[in-house]
Amino acid sequence: xxxxxxxxxxxxxxxxxxxxxxxxxxxxxxxxxxxxxxxxxxxxxxxxxxxxxxxxxxxxxxxxxxxxxxxxxxxxxxxxxxxxxxxxxxxxxxxxxxxxxxxxxxxxxxxxxxxxxxxxxxxxxxxxxxxxxxxxxxxxxxxxxxxxxxxxxxxxxxxxxxxxxxxxxxxxxxxxxxxxxxxxxxxxxxxxxxxxxxxxxxxxxxxxxxxxxxxxxxxxxxxxxxxxxxxxxxxxxxxxxxxxxxxxxxxxxxxxxxxxxxxxxxxxxxxxxxxx
Numbered sequence: 320x321x322x323x324x325x326x327x328x329x330x331x332x333x334x335x336x337x338x339x340x341x342x343x344x345x346x347x348x349x350x351x352x353x354x355x356x357x358x359x360x361x362x363x364x365x366x367x368x369x370x371x372x373x374x375x376x377x378x379x380x381x382x383x384x385x386x387x388x389x390x391x392x393x394x395x396x397x398x399x400x401x402x403x404x405x406x407x408x409x410x411x412x413x414x415x416x417x418x419x420x421x422x423x424x425x426x427x428x429x430x431x432x433x434x435x436x437x438x439x440x441x442x443x444x445x446x447x448x449x450x451x452x453x454x455x456x457x458x459x460x461x462x463x464x465x466x467x468x469x470x471x472x473x474x475x476x477x478x479x480x481x482x483x484x485x486x487x488x489x490x491x492x493x494x495x496x497x498x499x500x501x502x503x504x505x506x507x508x509x510x511x512x513x514x515x516x517x518x519x520x521x522x523x524x525x526x527x528x529x530x531x532x533x534x535x536x537x538x539x540x541x542x543x544x545x546x547x548x549x550x551x552x553x554x555x556x557x558x559x560x561x562x563x564x565x566x567x568x569x570x571x572x573x574x575x576x577x578x579x580x581x582x583x584x585x586x587x588x589x590x591x592x593x594x595x
Contacts, residue, residue: 340413340429341372347430365434373402373409376433380440384466397459401450408446411483415442418486422506422587438487441471448477479513482529486584489535498522502529502547506584510536528563532583550583552591566591 348366352359365382369375377398378391385391402408419432419439426432432439444467451460460477468474473487475495482503487493489509495501498521499513511533515523525539528546534553539545546563555572564578568591580586 338372340416341375344372344375344429344433347428351430366430373412376412376443377402379434380443383440383470384444384463386466389462389466397451398447401447404454405450411446412443414484415439415486418484418504418506422486422585423488437471438473438490438493441467441473441475441490441493442481442485442487444471445475445477445479445481448475449479449481452477479524496524498542499524499527501527502531504529504582504584505531505533506587507533508535508537508553508589512538512540514538514540516541525557530582530584532587532589534589548578548582548584550578550589553589 345367348362352362352367365379366375369378377395381391381394381398384394416429416432416439419436420426420429423432423436426436444463448460448463448467451457451463464475464477472491473493475481475493476497476499478497479495479499479501481495481501482505484504485501486506488506492510493507494512494514496513496515498515501507501513505527513525513527517523522542524542526542526544527533527539528544528549530548531545531551533539533551534555536554537551537557538555539551539557541558543557544560545551545557546561546565548564549561550566551557551561551572552566552568552575554570555568556570557567557572559571561567561572562574565574566576566578567573568575575591579588
């Protein structure tokens, strides 16, 4: 009879959760801290000392929004409540960061989008304000809209619905009205207005399809559809619906050709042909 052997199995090490954006961002911060010691304390407090990308982003935005009326520590609690109730924000956050990194030639590292780019900060502040509004906390949502407007020079109504993979380039002067809807993977430059017509409380703001590129200073007014993967040239005033996969330009805007690619918001080609 074969004797039993005492076989013991060691518990495997827990698998490391892969988070490439967070891993890259922390390494970028370490390199930057070593290269410029003057920034070391800032980079450790804003990035390296944090346990997750969510914690890092929340800390950075709350520090920027900090005010005697509502200090950063209290805002962090509000952000944490959103994350607990709406865990999907984690995925949306990463897609938004990737959008900035992929589409902005001035963004060389993930760290730059998270620490320095106010369009990204304004977008995440809006996501919190929108969540608050949907949970019956209108006044706090409006406070965040007002504070974001003061700090980031954007005015995005908390009720506006915004998809994922959004790139707000420069962002200064961006206005997004109450009933506006923005699809996924949209790129919007500075000075853009998604405005209403009249003072009625009905659905009165533009609906922006996925993959759209809106150039600097464009004004899109009224409850009109901007078709998916279309392109609005800089300085245009759009008063009528725009078909999908087309380019519009002018005051008032008119169709001047095709969009030039399958997804203008990713390519970021804002050059309109000289023959137009």
